Amino acid sequence: MQIYLPIAEISINIFLLLAMGGGVGFLSGMFGVGGGFLMTPLLIFVGIPPAVAVATEANQITAASVSGAVAHGRRGGIDYKMGGVLIIGGAVGSYFGAMILTILKATGQVDLMISLAYVLFLGSIGGMMFVESVRSILRNRRGEAPKVGRRPRTWVDALPFKMRFRASKMYVSAILPLAIGALVGVLAAIMGVGGGFVMVPAMIYLLNMPIKVVIGTSLFQITFVTASVTFLHSVNTQTVDVVLALILLIGAVIGAQIGARVGIKLKGEQLRILLAILVLVVCAKMAVDLVVKPVELYSISPVGESY
Amino acid sequence: MAERMVTDLSRHIIEITSEFSGTQLLIFGAIERGIPQADGGHGVVIEGMDYDIIVVVQSGRNDMIVRRKELVGPIWVNREYRTLKNVQGYYAVTSTRPLKLILPIEQLQNLEAGMEQLKIEFVEPVTLEEQKEFRAGFIRNMKARKLYNQQEGTISVLDDILFRAILEFPANMPVGEYQVDVHLIRDGEILLSEQSPLEVGKTGLERLIFQFAHEYPPYYGIMAVIVALFAGLLGGFLSKKMSG
Numbered sequence: 178m179q180i181y182l183p184i185a186e187i188s189i190n191i192f193l194l195l196a197m198g199g200g201v202g203f204l205s206g207m208f209g210v211g212g213g214f215l216m217t218p219l220l221i222f223v224g225i226p227p228a229v230a231v232a233t234e235a236n237q238i239t240a241a242s243v244s245g246a247v248a249h250g251r252r253g254g255i256d257y258k259m260g261g262v263l264i265i266g267g268a269v270g271s272y273f274g275a276m277i278l279t280i281l282k283a284t285g286q287v288d289l290m291i292s293l294a295y296v297l298f299l300g301s302i303g304g305m306m307f308v309e310s311v312r313s314i315l316r317n318r319r320g321e322a323p324k325v326g327r328r329p330r331t332w333v334d335a336l337p338f339k340m341r342f343r344a345s346k347m348y349v350s351a352i353l354p355l356a357i358g359a360l361v362g363v364l365a366a367i368m369g370v371g372g373g374f375v376m377v378p379a380m381i382y383l384l385n386m387p388i389k390v391v392i393g394t395s396l397f398q399i400t401f402v403t404a405s406v407t408f409l410h411s412v413n414t415q416t417v418d419v420v421l422a423l424i425l426l427i428g429a430v431i432g433a434q435i436g437a438r439v440g441i442k443l444k445g446e447q448l449r450i451l452l453a454i455l456v457l458v459v460c461a462k463m464a465v466d467l468v469v470k471p472v473e474l475y476s477i478s479p480v481g482e483s484y
Numbered sequence: 485m486a487e488r489m490v491t492d493l494s495r496h497i498i499e500i501t502s503e504f505s506g507t508q509l510l511i512f513g514a515i516e517r518g519i520p521q522a523d524g525g526h527g528v529v530i531e532g533m534d535y536d537i538i539v540v541v542q543s544g545r546n547d548m549i550v551r552r553k554e555l556v557g558p559i560w561v562n563r564e565y566r567t568l569k570n571v572q573g574y575y576a577v578t579s580t581r582p583l584k585l586i587l588p589i590e591q592l593q594n595l596e597a598g599m600e601q602l603k604i605e606f607v608e609p610v611t612l613e614e615q616k617e618f619r620a621g622f623i624r625n626m627k628a629r630k631l632y633n634q635q636e637g638t639i640s641v642l643d644d645i646l647f648r649a650i651l652e653f654p655a656n657m658p659v660g661e662y663q664v665d666v667h668l669i670r671d672g673e674i675l676l677s678e679q680s681p682l683e684v685g686k687t688g689l690e691r692l693i694f695q696f697a698h699e700y701p702p703y704y705g706i707m708a709v710i711v712a713l714f715a716g717l718l719g720g721f722l723s724k725k726m727s728g
Contacts, residue, residue, distance in 0.1 A: 179505035181655060183686070183693040188505040188655030240712035244720020285551045285562045293559075404709045411705030415697045419708050420502075423715060430719035434726055467559040473628070474560075475621025480547035480567060 184418035185229045191424060193223065198428020205241075205429070206436025207443075208452045209392070211399065213238050213370035214299060216425065217291075218459060227288050228278065229418055231369035232410035236422040238371045239403040241429055242396045249393025256344035256390045260397040262351055263358035263376070267402035270362020275409035278367050282414065285478065289467075294368050296464045302374050303456030310449035317446070333383060345386045353384060358398065365406045371399040374456075487535075488516040491666045491678045498653065499687040506630075506655045509682070511539055512648040513666060515641075536579065536586045536669040537639050538597050539649045541682070543574035544660040547607070550622045566618045567607035573658035575602070575626070576633040578649045583636055586669055595667060595674075599623055599634050630654035659684050 180191040197219050205212035213234050220230035249255055281287045336350030357379045361372035376395045380386045386394070411417045440448060491513030498507060515535055548571050551562040579586060583598045592601045604619050626632035633652060641647040662682035668675045686694055697704045 179503060179655070181500060181502050181504040181690055183690040184697055186656055236708050236712050239709060240716030240719065243713050243716035244723075247717065248720065285549065285565060289559075289561055400713075404712070407708050407712065408702070408705035411697065411708055412701045415701055415704075417697070417705065417708050419693065419711055422708070422712060426712075426715055426719060430723055434723050469560075470555075471553055471560055473621075473624060474553045475618070475625060476551050476553070476562065477622055477625045478549050478551070479573075480549055 180420070180424070182225075182418050182421050184233075184416065185225050185421060187224060189223065189225075194421070194424045195428040197223070198425040199432035200428075201425075202241075202429030202432025203436035203439075204432075204455070206433030206438075207440035208436075208448055209440070210452065211238055211241065211371035211373045212429070214295070214368070214374060214456070215459060217369035218295065218463060220421075221288075221291075225421070226416075227291050228282060228410075228414060229416045229421075231278070231291065231367065232407065232414065232416040233418045233421050233425075234369035235365055235403045235406040235410065236417050236419065237425045237429070238365075238369075239400055239407060240422065240426045241433075242371060242399045242403070246393065246396040246400045249396060252393070253344075254390055254393030255397045256342055256386070256394045257397070258340070259342045259345055259347075259354060259386070259390075260394045262340070262354045263361070263394070263398040264401045266355040266358020266360075267362035267365070267398055268405050270359035270364075271366045271402055271406045271409060272362075273359075274363035274366025275406065275413050277363070278410075279413045281367075285476075291368060292463050292467055294364070296460055296467065298364070298368070298375065299456050299460035300464070302378070303453050303460055305378070306449055307453035307457065310446045310453060314446045314450070345384075345390055347384070347386065349384060357383070358402075361398070362402050362405070365399075365402050366409065371403060373399060487668060487675050489666070489668050489676045489678055490514050491680060493664060493680055493682060496680070496682055498657075498682070498684045500655075500657075500659065500685065500690060501688050502690055504655055504690075506657075507653050509541075509651045509653060510648060511541075511651065511664060511666065512646070513678070514646050515644065515668060517644065534670065535641060535644055535675075536581060537641065537647050537649070538577065538579045538583065538586060538595065538667045538669065539639065539651070540595065540597055540665045540667075541574070541576045541651055541662060542572040542596075543658050543662050543684070545570040545572055547571070548622065550618045550625075552618070552621065566610060566614065568618070568622060569605040569607055571602075571604060571622070572632075573660075574631050574653070574662070575599070576635075576651050578633075578635045578638050578651065580639045580641055580647075581637050587672055587674070591672075591674065595665070597667070599627075599632055629656060631657065653684075657684060659686055 178191050179188045181188045201212040201216045204215065217230050217234045221227050281290050333353060336352050338351045339348055340351045341348050357376060361376050364370055364372045364375060373395050377391055380391045380395065407417055494510035548568045549565050550568060551565040553560040554563040577597055583592055592598055596602055623632060631654065639647055639649045662684060664680045664682050666678045
């Protein structure tokens with residue numbers, strides 16, 4: 178059954194969209210990640226204009242993260258003060274990200290920049306995750322316990338404008354969370370991702386936040402930042418397709434349920450290695466597309482319109 | 485007495501709804517022969533009365549940017565671009581015989597009959613070679629999107645009187661006012677040209693959403709966020725129920 182998407186202005190099989198939503202939802206339920214980094218390339222691959230894919234995916238992530246954020250909030254899993262600082266950073270970042278995307282569109286470099294951003298971030302994050310999980314598996318084999326204790330002081334502690342975050346039991350400079358939030362905002366605006374794959378490691382390794390508030394706080398921030406991205410893209414380029422976002426969401430809700438059940442049966446390290454491989458595969462696919470000579474060297478876009 | 489021709493379309497309005505996945509349009513008509521007056525046509529064997537029909541359908545015009553990828557270091561990047569002035573967003577031509585057998589090239593150019601005969605001008609100064617390459621690149625792109633079509637020899641004329649042409653429209657056809665031209669030709673001479681309007685518009689929810697998004701962007705943005713929050717909470721609630 179074909180459905181005509183009013184903003185993307187193409188006709189596409191609704192079951193294909195549901196299956197994509199379900200598949201990505203399954204993976205995100207299993208790995209506990211948002212899945213935007215998989216969905217945006219998939220949407221582009223099936224023929225949705227890249228700008229519409231990015232903007233719509235931001236809208237879908239708002240929907241996908243809000244109920245998780247609420248659930249974590251009830252359990253006390255959100256550091257609202259930290260979340261607030263991250264959101265301020267995110268709002269600024271998403272504003273600049275949306276502006277960058279608008280400029281890129283005018284100069285015809287949108288596809289390239291989206292691809293480059295994906296290759297860069299997926300490559301480095303996937304690589305790091307892979308190395309890290311292989312190490313921890315090896316450590317477990319040798320029966321060594323992970324080192325615990327007070328973390329050493331680093332350059333992070335030397336930054337000014339310190340704030341006290343009571344829920345995280347931290348006294349740390351506001352500059353770092355602001356910068357992390359801003360980076361995530363830029364990524365959300367130009368890549369159509371929630372940014373959890375950058376924010377969660379940054380919160381754990383850079384900020385040393387307690388694990389129990391990391392996921393909740395990151396979902397809290399993602400909900401607000403993707404909402405801001407949705408709004409900005411709606412205003413700047415009119416590329417948010419609500420119908421597409423809703424169809425993907427329906428698939429994702431169902432997929433995530435099944436994924437979460439499968440995920441429980443797998444070990445943490447195994448999950449992370451699988452996720453790392455998945456990230457690297459998506460990255461490799463996009464990298465190859467950049468390097469291989471395209472079949473059609475010429476492309477067209479209407480003047481004035483974004484895509 | 486000259487020929488007369490009546491033409492019509494199977495419909496004058498194409499509506500893009502949520503189930504829209506492209507459509508067909510039937511263009512049909514009848515020719516009344518021009519028969520020499522003297523003998524009233526009784527018992528006369530009429531020679532050279534083979535009529536040819538050319539049908540040209542085109543949408544409104546817009547400027548289009550054509551970009552060319554070049555190798556920069558290891559990757560392919562959009563580099564050179566040219567702006568095409570006022571080109572059709574949709575264009576289709578169909579005829580009774582190969583176009584070049586029907587009319588001389590200059591006449592085809594006047595009618596913009598055939599993709600090769602389209603008048604395409606550039607905003608930027610271009611060399612002859614660039615003109616050829618960007619033009620060809622543009623047409624290839626439009627053909628790949630099924631927005632430009634050329635089917636020669638697919639119009640059938642029944643008894644030199646009735647003719648019908650079927651045109652395909654893809655789902656991504658631009659909206660707006662279209663123009664359908666039917667040309668009646670004999671012996672390299674255009675006898676008659678008929679023009680009919682065709683309107684393509686979005687209707688129903690599709691149109692509402694599209695108009696809302698383009699006319700009130702901030703409110704659309706807020707609506708999109710509220711819909712997402714509500715749908716997300718509902719989805720979360722339902723999956724909690726499902727998992728017991």
